[in-house]
Amino acid sequence: MTDLKTEALPPPPPEIPLNFVRAKAPVPNRVPMARRGFGSKGQKISIVTNHFNVKLSSTSDNFYQYSVALSYEDGNPVEAKGVGRGVLDEVQKLYGSDLDGKGFAYDGEKTMFTVGPLPGTKFEFPVVLENSSSNRIIRGGSPSEGESTKRSRRPPQSKSYTVKISYATKIPIQAIFDALRGHESEQFHEAVRVLDVLLRQHAAKQGCLLVRQCFFHNDPKLSISIGGGVVGCRGFHSSFRATQGGLSLNMDVSTTMIVRPGKVVDFLLENQNVRNIRDIDWVKAKRMLKNLRIKTSPSTIEHKIIGLSEKSCREQKFTMKQRGGGSPSEPIEITVFEYYAKFRGYILGESQHFPCLDVGKPKRPVYIPLELCELISLQRYTKSLSNLQRASLVEKSRQKPQDRMRALTDALNRSDYNSDPLIKSTGITISTTFNQLEGRVLEPPKLKFGSGGDLFPRGGRWNFNNKTLVDPSKINCWAVVNFSARCDINGLIRNLLRATQAKGMNVSEPYTVIEENHQARRNPAPVRVDMMFGAIKEQLPGPPSFLLCILPERKNSDIYGPWKRKCLAEFGIVTQCVAPTRINDQYVTNLLLKINSKMGGINSLLAVEQSNLIPLVSKIPTVIFGMDVSHGSPGRSDVPSIAAVVSSRQWPLISRYRASVRAQSARVEMIDGLFQPVSADKDEGMIRELLEDFYLSTPRLKPQHIIIFRDGVSESQFSQVLNIEFEQIMQACKYLDDTWDPKFMIIVAQKTHHTKFFQPNSDANVPPGTIIDNKVCNPKNNDFYLCAQNGPIGTTRPTHYHVLLDQIGFSPDDLQELVHSLSYVYQRSTTAISVVAPICYAHLAAAQMSQFVKFDDMSDAASSHSGGAGSSAAGFTQLPKLHDRVSSSMFFC
Known part of the structure; x- marks a missing residue:
């Protein structure tokens, strides 16, 4: 593609070094832009949202953060999870007076918070905690009757801990009020974290399973079976948000996977889809059961499974010390089956022919027969779900809008936050009614077909009856x-x-x-x-x-x-x-x-696209980028992530795209291959590749406007998008032509959030085209929510758009109309989609390249340019180059 370089984009001056290293360039400090105004187009509609007003007293005391260090009596630090809450509860009971009777919010790890300061900056407390789940049993025996007959004279096992608490910092409550006025700071995030920890601790006291900012009650009514011994446990997400309407608590329905509680044998049968215990694959069973917790019958003592016995209960022997008369006799070797028959008077059933569970330590096994063991409730299932399980989960998790509203109202009432004395001491009051706000429903864009005239989609849908394709x-x-x-x-x-x-x-x-x-x-x-x-x-x-x-x-x-x-x-x-x-x-x-x-055709176009009437796009050469990163399965650090960027081509069209794809470090969200200079006149990055394609697909024009849609980044990564990715894009432009100065717009689209919108007194979703840019949005930044799609099943999830940068100068209405219209140019569908088409295409391109490549046999000699190529900074072997005949096609469609 020499035409672009020689005719319109001359190479940089020779003083640019050959080995250009962009990391040496100073990192700028750009911040997301402020809101410039509100949209006004569309029919107004009353809406309620799952945000609940939080009132905060202006006289509330500041929060104080303290570091917590737990150690055993020998001085070694406590590393086991789940111990801290019990130890800190004991500290509060025993030493509350030393802390001025103050309650505290503990995050379960190394930090606690108080409202107002403690009477000192350093404390040290000894704590003795009974270990209710210890293996207080004869080796090879069970914690049932044998415990009372053999160990009744021994006191319960316990462990001694030392708790050190030291002052860390003060978190001013004023930071929350400042954020509500548009002056968000790091201290605001710390203050909100304190409130989130308060809610987590409240849920922990109610016996909930905590998963980040979600909590799950042990309630069978909130569970859905998805097969394989796995249950979807419904719970709730909660987080505090600063909005234009004030501080709010955002609550939403959430689901996590847990193993079905009950008999271990029943779980294994369902998990392996077999009818008889004889058909169980014990190698798979060992893998599946490891680290799960059980309780034994008839006792309620809990144990953690570390493995299975090598032999069946009838054959598995262990050494047992006997006590008879006044002195201990010689140890004897006995099988698990004989032990239960002789010392417990219990004859094992069918499980005698199969392995026991080992709940001891690697060098000191403790064997318990399967039939006496039950899996306890609320144990997370962290393995990958099968396709059937995923499909079942999606189908059974759907909730109609009114059902979801009722579930959230029930959850808020059940949590009863306002009765918690520690939460009350912060000066906050949480409303139990949904926030009300005003939305607008945008008109759907007119679509153009090959014949049959124009068409206005109805309800976010259209069809091709009696119509031909545009191209x-x-x-x-x-x-x-x-x-x-x-x-x-x-x-x-x-x-x-x-x-x-x-x-x-x-x-x-x-x-x-x-x-x-x-x-x-x-x-x-x-x-x-x-x-x-x-x-x-x-x-x-x-x-x-x-x-x-x-x-x-x-x-x-x-x-x-x-x-x-x-x-x-x-x-x-x-x-x-x-x-x-x-x-x-x-x-x-x-x-x-x-x-x-x-094959290079176009199914339908926007009428304004064909007639060149899109504001700031149709009259000035404009390219639209969609960017996304696809990651491997959770826990697969050996599989690279795949970054994809798609770009519009053949301006003034905005319905035709091509893709560029690269491999990069596993689980890295920031795209590394946007700009990859290898010499003074050669850049192998994705942006150069796409800009050259734009130049050649239009009559030798360089884009003066570059609109970037970015998917998959959280609010904490906005600065990285602006200061790292955007910097690469600008350098790629300057590398092609240092006199070229296009204007940029950067918009982040988020789907993984918890804000939902409902029509009051209606079981229907909000209409397609519903847009919200007030009350529930950020107090300062330029953001809005859009429900472009028709949601016939379940509750519609809006897309949250954040405008990080706008050098082009879109009005709020023109920008919102453009984003809405880009939900109607997705060529493989006859419905409006939930997020703009360029992002969907980038997602498809990344997903397809990751599927059709086996990374262990990639060629090291693969070329690093064209639509599917590239090397990553981590030194991965490269994706194969797409053939020239398909590299500029919509192969991903």
């Missing part, structure tokens, strides 16, 4: 490949050809249908793909322009990744994968929309 593509040489799927292929082809003709596409009959050899099914997926391409070369006269691939399984077929890689990286063939279960008109239309977009 239909042409497909000549193509074929169908079938990986052993049972499907009416001839019927699918007939329906597809009929639909393409009706929508204006020129698609010929497929050259052939290539069936997988039945003997190939047993091979690994990459081998099956290679064999299929061997058949394609044999049966087709030349390279096809398109392949329709029928997969045998829906969702995560192991063939999908190798197939996509082969098509897109090696051969440059556009492909569409399907796994149809029921073929109808809507299915075929949706399939057609994807194929047309991938």
Whole structure:
């Protein structure tokens, strides 16, 4: 792409060093912009939200933070989790007078807070805590009857601790009032953290499971079974927010996964989907049970499982010391089965033939038969869910708006925060009624089709009945490949050809249908793909322009990744994968929309886009970026994250995009590959690649406006977006042409928040196009909420947009209209989507590249440019280069 460099973007002056290191450049200190005004367009609508007013007394005392250090009596620090709350409760009981009777909020780890100061700056208290869950049993025995007969004369085991409390800092309550006036500071976040800790401690006293800022009651009515012995436990999220309407408590429904409490045997049967204990895979069982806690029958003492016995109860022996008469006799070896029969008078049932649970220590096992063990409640299940479990969770977690409102009201009343003396001492009062506010419903944008005239979507939806595509593509040489799927292929082809003709596409009959050899099914997926391409070369006269691939399984077929890689990286063939279960008109239309977009066509346009009437976009060359990062599964630090940036092309269109993708360090959210100079005239970053594409896809124009939509970052990372990512983007622009000075806009879109909106006295969601930029928004920063989508199921989740920078000068109405319109240009759908299309495309591109690449066999020699390439700062092997024929296509659509 030399035209861009030589004709319009000259290289930088020679004094720029060859080994340019951007880390040496001073890091600027940009902050999010302040709000410039409010929107006024749209029909006004009354709304309530799940924010609850918090009144704070202006005479409230300051918060004081203290460090807490726990150690055993030998001086070693306490590292076990869950010990601190019990120890600190004992401190309050025994030494309350030494602390002036003050209550404190303890975070469960190393920090506590008080309202007003303690009488000193350093304290040290000895505490003895009974260890109710200790293994006070004979080795190999059970904590039931044997405990009373053998150890009745021994006192309960206990542990001694030393608690050191020392003053850390003062947190002024005034910081909250300052934040409500738009002067947010780090002290505000610390003050709000104190309030959050107060609520967590209150929930802990009620016996809740705490997961960050969520809490879960032990209530079977709030549980949903999703199979495999896993239960979705419904609970509630709570956090304090500074808003234009004052301080508010944001409460929302939350769900965490727990193991089903009850008999261990029942859990294993359900977890492994078997009917009989004889069919249990004990290797899997050991992995699944490790670190779970049980109680034994008939005792209620708790234990942690460390593993399983190597042999069955009948065969597993242990050494037991006996006491008879006045002196101990020689130790004896006895099996677990014999021990229970002889010393407990209990004959084990079927579990005698299977392993015991080991609840001791690595060198001192304690064996308990399975049939005597029950899993205790509220134990988190942290392993990955299967596809079926995920689908079940999504389906069963849905709540209609009024059901969610009732659940939140019940949770707030049940929590009864205003009765907590420590919370009352802070001077705060929490309302129990939903905040009311005013929203606006924006008109849907008019859409343009190939024929049939314009159309205004209704309820966030539209269809292609009696309409053709705006820019239909042409497909000549193509074929169908079938990986052993049972499907009416001839019927699918007939329906597809009929639909393409009706929508204006020129698609010929497929050259052939290539069936997988039945003997190939047993091979690994990459081998099956290679064999299929061997058949394609044999049966087709030349390279096809398109392949329709029928997969045998829906969702995560192991063939999908190798197939996509082969098509897109090696051969440059556009492909569409399907796994149809029921073929109808809507299915075929949706399939057609994807194929047309991938082949370079456009399905529909905004009317204002076609007539060049988008304010500040249509008249001035403008490029729109969408940026996102896709991470591997939780805990997989060996799998790189995938960063993707998509950009609009062929200005003045804003409906056509291409993508650039890079691998980078695992779990890193900031995008590293935006600007990667390797010499004075060579930058291998994503922004350069996309700007060159914009320049070549328009008649040799450089964008004067650059609008950036960023997904996946939290409010604490806004400064990094402004000062690190934005800096890279500007350097990439200057690297291409140091006289070029475009104007920028940066908008962050957030979906992972807990604000919801409801129509009072209605079980329907808020209408599509509902926008809120008042009362519940930030007191100073430029943000707004938008519900662009139709929410027919469950409760609509709005997207929270934060405008971090606007050098272009959009009015609030023009910006909100643009964001709303970008929810209607998603080419593979006939509905408005919940977040702007560029972000959805970036997410799709990152997800697809991560799926069709196996990182352990990436080529070190892969090129670092084009739509799917790149090296990361962490030294990962690189993503393969997309073939030139597909690199600028919407392959991700």
